[in-house]
Ligand code: NAD
C-alpha cells in the first residue's frame with residue numbers, strides 16, 4: 001500500500017490520526033492498533049453496508065464481530081435508534097473493551113460516536129467515513145449526537161475517536177447530490193479561515209464535481225487540517241470552534257422546518273452560508289462582489305442558492321432562537337468579515353436580518 005496521508009488531531013493523550021487515501025478499507029494495520037479488546041461492532045446503514053461491510057469485515061478476522069445495520073437517513077438519527085443499539089450490544093454481552101466502528105456518512109458517525117460515548121460509560125470507536133461530508137467534517141473533532149424534533153443535534157456528547165480511516169475509493173459510489181453536499185463543508189473551510197484554499201476551490205471546483213482523485217484528496221486533506229487546527233484550539237466550542245458553524249444557524253433552521261432529510265445537511269449549510277454572506281454584506285462587512293463569488297462557487301458545486309420559499313420569517317426566527325450557539329436568548333451568528341475570515345457576533349440589526357430572510361433568489365445582487 002502507498003502510505004496514506006495522515007493528518008493529526010492534537011489533543012494530548014486523546015490525539016488521533018486521520019488516514020486519507022485510496023483502498024484503505026483493505027488495510028488491516030490501519031485498524032488493529034486502535035482496537036483495544038477482542039470485540040468489535042460495526043455500525044452502518046442499509047445503503048452503505050451492502051457496499052462496504054464485507055470488505056471491512058475481511059480485514060478484521062480474528063475479532064468477535066457484530067454488526068448493527070440501521071435504516072438509511074437523517075430521520076433515523078434518533079434516541080430510539082441509539083437505545084436499539086445499546087440493547088443489541090447488551091444482549092450480546094459486549095463489554096467495556098468493545099470497539100465500535102462507524103461505517104457510513106455523518107448520520108452513522110454521529111450516532112455510533114454517541115453510543116461509544118455512553119455505552120457502559122464510554123468505549124473506544126473508530127470512524128470510517130464514507131461520504132465526502134463525513135470525510136471532511138463530521139468524522140473529525142468528536143461531536144456526536146442525535147436530533148430532536150425541536151432542533152438538530154440537540155442531544156449529544158463531545159467524544160473523540162481512536163482514529164479516522166477515510167478511504168477515498170468509497171466516494172466512487174456516492175450520489176452526485178451527496179458529493180455536492182460534502183463540497184458545501186469544504187467551501188466552508190475556505191470561507192472561514194483560508195482565502196488561498198477558497199481561491200484554489202474556485203479554480204478546481206469542476207474537477208471536484210467530476211471526482212478527480214488528486215483534487216478530492218487535496219480538498220479532504222486541507223479540510224481535515226483546517227478542522228484539526230480549530231478542534232485543537234477549542235475542542236468543546238467555547239470560542240473559535242463556533243466558526244465551523246458558518247451557515248448552520250440558517251441551515252439547521254431550514255433542515256428542521258423542512259423536515260429532517262428533506263434538505264440534505266450540506267445543501268442547507270450551503271444556502272445558510274450564502275444567507276450569512278448576504279447578512280455580512282448588509283452589515284457593511286463583506287462586499288457584494290464577494291457574496292456573488294460565493295454564490296457562483298456554490299452553484300457550480302451543484303448546491304442550492306435559493307432558500308426554500310415555504311419557510312416564514314417567524315419560523316426562521318423561532319427555530320434560530322433555539323440554536324446551540326445562542327447566549328441568554330440572543331442568536332449568535334457566524335458571519336464573514338471577508339472571504340477567509342469568519343466573525344462571531346450577536347450584534348445584528350433585526351431589520352437587516354429580516355432583509356436577508358426575505359432576499360430569496362436576489363442574494364448576492366444589489367438590485
Ligand atoms: P448521511 O450520513 O445521511 O449520508 C448521506 C447519504 O449518502 C446517505 O444516504 C448515506 O447512506 C449515503 N452514503 C454514505 N456513504 C456512501 C457511499 N460511499 N456510497 C453511497 N452512498 C453513501 O449524511 P452526511 O452528509 O454524510 O452527514 C450529514 C450528517 O452529519 C448530519 O446529521 C449532520 O448533522 C452531521 N454532521 C456532523 C458533524 C460533526 O461534527 N459531528 C459535522 C457536520 C455534519
Ligand code: GLY
Pocket residue numbers: 137140141143241244245
Ligand atoms: N461541524 C461543526 C463542528 O465540528 O464543530
